[in-house]
Amino acid sequence: MTAQNAQAGFRGAGLVPFDPQAVISKLDVRLRTPTPCRPSSANADTWVSQTPRNPTDALSQTTLVKKRIARHQGSSPTSIFATVTALAKGTELLAHQLTLVTAEVRTLRQANEALSKRRRAKKARIRQGGALTVEDAHDVLAQREVDEQIRHDKRSREGGQNEGQLTTRRCGNCGKTGHYAPTCPEGVNMSSSSDSE
Structure with a gap:
């Protein structure tokens, strides 16, 4: 870099000699509506990586994993591995809970069916003169x-007998x-x- 090159740079920028009109005339100004500022990448993730406990948490965890993978460029993948581990743990937990709930529903349905069969059988026996x-x-x-x-x-009443007399009820x-x-x-x-x- 030479002194002559530096002076030409200052002259081109309008600093030496000081000429603000030369600087403004060189600007290429285009008017447009300003875009809202984006939050910083630290604030963009409102979900903290943790084990999901319900479907909404699982969706948030999945979104977080996708964002971290998209942002990952040559940095350490430790945060991605931790997030994926938490997601896998939550998915496993939900799968176990689903298995338990499915088994419980099956047991309850069988018990309900047996109970309704017994009730139907009782009514049928009574109609047929069975046990009471x-x-x-x-x-x-x-x-x-x-x-x-x-x-x-x-x-x-029909026979006309005992008219005017009250009949008393007796035990069977x-x-x-x-x-x-x-x-x-x-x-x-x-x-x-x-x-x-």
Whole structure:
């Protein structure tokens, strides 16, 4: 570099002799709308590399891996390896959870199906005159008593006999008044003795 070359550089820039108009006339100014400033690369990654716990975390982790791979140019790949390891660990965790949940759903469906089969079988047996529970038997007896009472009242109305007389209800087990079969004290003794056998 020579002194003459340096002076020509200052003269071309408009510094020596000082001439601002020469500098402005050489500028190529194009007016345009300014673009918003981009955040620095440190602020661009809002997601911190960690093991994903749900699908949203997995997507964020994947995006982070893609950005780091795109930015990686000759620098150490340690951060990429750490991020990929965390992603793999999260994916493995989600896969294990999915396996457990799938097995639990399968078990619950089988239990639900068995329970519904049992309920259908009970109803079918009762319709066909099969076994009844004690409560169902009491209900059936009470219904029979009500039906018998209705038939009796109907016969007494149609026959004209016993007009003006009130009929008293009687227990279907012991024949006494004041209670009916499901609440019969003698019926309780009979059912408790049959249960013990």
